[in-house]
Amino acid sequence: MISILSAVIPSPAADAAHEAAHETAARFWQGAYSVACPTCHVQAGELCLARRSIHAARRSLYLQNPKTTGLVPLLVGRVR
Numbered sequence: 001m002i003s004i005l006s007a008v009i010p011s012p013a014a015d016a017a018h019e020a021a022h023e024t025a026a027r028f029w030q031g032a033y034s035v036a037c038p039t040c041h042v043q044a045g046e047l048c049l050a051r052r053s054i055h056a057a058r059r060s061l062y063l064q065n066p067k068t069t070g071l072v073p074l075l076v077g078r079v080r
Contacts (some may be wrong), residue, residue: 022052032062 026033029045032054036044039055048055 019052022047032059035062 025031026045026047033046034044035058036042037046037048037055037058038061039057040049042048048058
């Protein structure tokens, strides 16, 4: 969504929003940031050295075994 916004309205605000989205995902270990990057060798929860992008190897490693923990499973009781 943010990359579409920066393509339509190129501005420093859109660039800052895109950067903030990546930093937030990394800070809370969401998505591909929940695994270490085999390309640039950074730990899980850190941005790749190519900022504002995720290496393809990191994304594929995450997609092989995605983690589905979050707030919703904690609030919903177990199904018997």
